[in-house]
Amino acid sequence: MMPQVNRRQFLQAGAAVTATAFGFRLEGASAVARELKIARTNQVQSVCPYCAVGCGVVIHTSGERVKNARPTVVHIEGDPDSPVNRGTLCSKGISLKEFVVNDRRLTKPMYRAPGSGEWTDISWDEAIQKIARRIKDTRDKGFQEQDAQGRTVNRLDTLGLIGGCTDTNEINYLLGKFRFGLGILPYENQARL
Amino acid sequence: MTNGWCDIANTDVALVMGGNPAENHPVGFRFVMEAKRKRKAKLICIDPRFNRTAAVSDLYVPMRAGTDIAFLGGLIHYAISNDLCHMDYVRAHTNAPFLLRDDFSFSEGHFSGWDAEKKSYDKASWQYELDGSGYAKVDPTLENPRSIFQQMKRHYSRYTPEKVAEICGCNAEDFKKAAAVICSTGRAGKVGTILYALGWTHHSHSVQLIHTAAMLQLLLGNIGLPGGGINAQRGHANIQGSTDMGAWNMLPGYLRLPRANHVSLDAYLKATTPKPLRPNSMNYWGNTPKFATSLLKSYYGDRAKKENDFGYQWLPKLGETENQSWGYFFDRMHRKEMHGFISFGMNPVANGPNTEKMLEALANLDWLVVVENFETETASFWNAKKLGEKFYSKYVDPAKIQTEVILLPAACFAEKDGSFVNSSRWLQWKKAAVPPPGIAKPDHEIIARIFMAVRALYAKEGGKGMESLMAMQWNYAQPLTPSLEEVAREVNGRDLTTGAQVPGFAALKDDGSTSCGNWVYSGSWTEAGNNMARRGQEDPTGLGLFPNYAWSWPANRRILYNRASNDADGKPWSENHASIRWNGTKWTGDVPDYKADAGPHDYGAFIMLPEGVAKFYTTELAEGPFPEHYEPMESPVKNALHPNASSNPCAPVMTSSADAMGTPDKYPYVAITYRLTEHFHYWTKHVASGAELQSNFFVELPEALAKEKGIKGGDVVRVSSARGTVEGPAMVTQRMRPLTVGGKTIYHVGIPIHWGYVGRVRGPLVNNLTPSAFDPNSGTPEYKGFLVNVEKL
Numbered sequence: 001m002m003p004q005v006n007r008r009q010f011l012q013a014g015a016a017v018t019a020t021a022f023g024f025r026l027e028g029a030s031a032v033a034r035e036l037k038i039a040r041t042n043q044v045q046s047v048c049p050y051c052a053v054g055c056g057v058v059i060h061t062s063g064e065r066v067k068n069a070r071p072t073v074v075h076i077e078g079d080p081d082s083p084v085n086r087g088t089l090c091s092k093g094i095s096l097k098e099f100v101v102n103d104r105r106l107t108k109p110m111y112r113a114p115g116s117g118e119w120t121d122i123s124w125d126e127a128i129q130k131i132a133r134r135i136k137d138t139r140d141k142g143f144q145e146q147d148a149q150g151r152t153v154n155r156l157d158t159l160g161l162i163g164g165c166t167d168t169n170e171i172n173y174l175l176g177k178f179r180f181g182l183g184i185l186p187y188e189n190q191a192r193l
Numbered sequence: 194m195t196n197g198w199c200d201i202a203n204t205d206v207a208l209v210m211g212g213n214p215a216e217n218h219p220v221g222f223r224f225v226m227e228a229k230r231k232r233k234a235k236l237i238c239i240d241p242r243f244n245r246t247a248a249v250s251d252l253y254v255p256m257r258a259g260t261d262i263a264f265l266g267g268l269i270h271y272a273i274s275n276d277l278c279h280m281d282y283v284r285a286h287t288n289a290p291f292l293l294r295d296d297f298s299f300s301e302g303h304f305s306g307w308d309a310e311k312k313s314y315d316k317a318s319w320q321y322e323l324d325g326s327g328y329a330k331v332d333p334t335l336e337n338p339r340s341i342f343q344q345m346k347r348h349y350s351r352y353t354p355e356k357v358a359e360i361c362g363c364n365a366e367d368f369k370k371a372a373a374v375i376c377s378t379g380r381a382g383k384v385g386t387i388l389y390a391l392g393w394t395h396h397s398h399s400v401q402l403i404h405t406a407a408m409l410q411l412l413l414g415n416i417g418l419p420g421g422g423i424n425a426q427r428g429h430a431n432i433q434g435s436t437d438m439g440a441w442n443m444l445p446g447y448l449r450l451p452r453a454n455h456v457s458l459d460a461y462l463k464a465t466t467p468k469p470l471r472p473n474s475m476n477y478w479g480n481t482p483k484f485a486t487s488l489l490k491s492y493y494g495d496r497a498k499k500e501n502d503f504g505y506q507w508l509p510k511l512g513e514t515e516n517q518s519w520g521y522f523f524d525r526m527h528r529k530e531m532h533g534f535i536s537f538g539m540n541p542v543a544n545g546p547n548t549e550k551m552l553e554a555l556a557n558l559d560w561l562v563v564v565e566n567f568e569t570e571t572a573s574f575w576n577a578k579k580l581g582e583k584f585y586s587k588y589v590d591p592a593k594i595q596t597e598v599i600l601l602p603a604a605c606f607a608e609k610d611g612s613f614v615n616s617s618r619w620l621q622w623k624k625a626a627v628p629p630p631g632i633a634k635p636d637h638e639i640i641a642r643i644f645m646a647v648r649a650l651y652a653k654e655g656g657k658g659m660e661s662l663m664a665m666q667w668n669y670a671q672p673l674t675p676s677l678e679e680v681a682r683e684v685n686g687r688d689l690t691t692g693a694q695v696p697g698f699a700a701l702k703d704d705g706s707t708s709c710g711n712w713v714y715s716g717s718w719t720e721a722g723n724n725m726a727r728r729g730q731e732d733p734t735g736l737g738l739f740p741n742y743a744w745s746w747p748a749n750r751r752i753l754y755n756r757a758s759n760d761a762d763g764k765p766w767s768e769n770h771a772s773i774r775w776n777g778t779k780w781t782g783d784v785p786d787y788k789a790d791a792g793p794h795d796y797g798a799f800i801m802l803p804e805g806v807a808k809f810y811t812t813e814l815a816e817g818p819f820p821e822h823y824e825p826m827e828s829p830v831k832n833a834l835h836p837n838a839s840s841n842p843c844a845p846v847m848t849s850s851a852d853a854m855g856t857p858d859k860y861p862y863v864a865i866t867y868r869l870t871e872h873f874h875y876w877t878k879h880v881a882s883g884a885e886l887q888s889n890f891f892v893e894l895p896e897a898l899a900k901e902k903g904i905k906g907g908d909v910v911r912v913s914s915a916r917g918t919v920e921g922p923a924m925v926t927q928r929m930r931p932l933t934v935g936g937k938t939i940y941h942v943g944i945p946i947h948w949g950y951v952g953r954v955r956g957p958l959v960n961n962l963t964p965s966a967f968d969p970n971s972g973t974p975e976y977k978g979f980l981v982n983v984e985k986l
Contacts, residue, residue, distance in 0.1 A: 044626035045624060045728075050876075051426075052431075052615050056621070059627075070627070070628060084220070088220055089220065090219045092870075092872070099876070105630045108602060110599070112600070113597065114595040115591065115592050115593070116591065130597075131643050132646035134560045136650045138560075153509065155509035155511075157522075159532065160534045163538065165429030165430060169614065169714065171677075172434060173445065174641070180509065181664075182647070182662060183662075184509065186522035191432035192441060193519065193973060
């Protein structure tokens, strides 16, 4: 069996060692090329957010050490260590960077007043306060502590909650606590459509 | 999936039905191609459309959308009547020998116990015949006419190849060719897998459809073996996880949400904890009290005490027969019975059936909160008339919509930590790479900020249901910005006496001394650390299990039901197809789905089930203990088996003013919806490369139908259903062959899903057309096999 060398170790071996460790094989040459492309990036292991094959991806970022700049994604590629995809990605996965760094991304909270035909800006604080007020008023009106037979039910069915397909397990768990704290019964997820 | 992506490479026969992995799961599909290349495995594809998977298959058989149960029922009949079942497996590991009561019957499309008025069954006659100790009676010879094996044989005797051909519109000879290959795995030494996706779940009889597939795999002895199983190719990164974590009527870990008649924790546990039905059944769900109590401790912390039923009363209770699934609550929203709605990363206007009903329902709310990466159709529903142009011409102007909408910008996958569960049940941890754009925030912070703000209002003003609201434990180091590592540790569970992380769910207790947020994930973050982030490359069995890569639920087990890969005496059915082996004192290999040191005869092989064996026959589903072919709720023909019980008698169909069902005289064609490889759901219309590669919506039409209608490729057509319309250029192909069903020629119309009225590229939403008809067990809508008409514009 070939000795297992993962990608990070392979790159750590570096260009100087490549010649002795790997001779002049094509893999060595392409690794050098790869290293130049991603030489100054940070690498973070992640998972593709599209279908549930669950391909491992490596996100390359830069800008962490630059003053007055935000780190940004410069490249996303398949993770060769993942037994699922072994470095490969489909046509959607290979363009993931365009999903993350995208001028259509929402960057600030927006508000649409009743009867209005447009969005206006709203601050986070004001948005959270408005939402909390709406939830409390709806819950005060609709919360049932007991049913008609006097049984404790602690339920709310006039407020609904739905969760998405890339909410992580931990976010789903917190959404569950939010749901049960408020007593919400109508709760669905993309998983069930 | 019972097995996993990498395991598909171990198969001899892959049946792909109700899915198109070559197009929609291309990286996972490489394991099918590997099995073909390395093992000379056969790939069989059954689908209305000659899709990309069909293009590389060894055998393709066309079928009419919505007739899968007839096809699979035909395979059951074929296997039994041609003596191709793995009978030693069936005897050892299934409920085939169990006896049914003598008042169980089936005739004219209904099982015994049918109540036409209530549209539901009294299931008393469906039960097993029990002995004096409460155990099911069995006949190991399988010859008793009331044995499940004989009842099953009789039930599917109607599903002859000719009947299958008549219902599905395929050719009986083609059916038999496919059946011969699929059933060639019904013996030791050969194994087959089944791969499916939304082509199976989008029906008014979807759960029974998958039940039929499981029955076939049990008859062929393909469950629990490497290269076997029933494998759902899930369509989104974490919908497996979202299911595990509980939605609709579930608590985390598949514990049921309590109902009003469960008046105490004791009553709830009595109602939801099964009793063993055979003397050797391990009945692992018998541990329900440990899982439920540990969850309550996780939710309510120190407030959960034995004296107060561990806080059980604080959980909301459903009515005794109440259903709060999608179809029902959107119907209530449409009737103005709901006032507020919060969507965390979901897009009901695009995703839900009958778009116009979704729009009308949202307009009847007082307020809506949407948390998203991009503006969606749901966030801008109030502007649908302008953005969606002609499709919503009847829809009201924004000035008449009084719903207050708040749209919050959220972090995307690359901007937050946390775990996703892939189709293989692997929990894979990812790390945040960059901060979110602008002033967008991670979802957990948004949830926490809203929850804390609501609690602050109650603390200040008082209000209804304060006790249950305040009781929920939220003791994170930073309550407004909980770290997901902290949450993941809570989910795994801990020993509350020592404070240590529990090693797994076997350590959970029902006395309040342990906490656990989801018992099936217990073991994911132990004292050894975050097992979901593991990167080990070892594969000691050589079967592609990779036990040290990520972490698989439950208990890091890679193949479910793996005890069944061995015979009753613990000997592998074949040397090549066992992921665990009994060495005389313990099981080695994969994490056994069995007690690790229990002898082969100590327990039945299916430890989760009260029967101790796998079930051909189940009393848990709404419309019958055996699956039966029912037509879609909108169908071009009557059911050829029982025209008076044509479609699923238990399936809910909504009847609001926005709902309507079509008939074949006005809507003669069968529509299916599908995905394209260049797009992901309704997201990538925002992404430049997706928008460039597949910029335009289109309607796929069969050549013969296009000819009949005088439509050429590129001509603009309108597709209409009883609910709405879509318009776009026709793509005329030979991929959907005309089928002959009941003497009629049936045409399919294929419509891709990925467009909407918000995006870098835009186009009509396919759900303008789809009906509010649902599976009675899962509440999933019928997106495959509804009726439409087509006109040239």
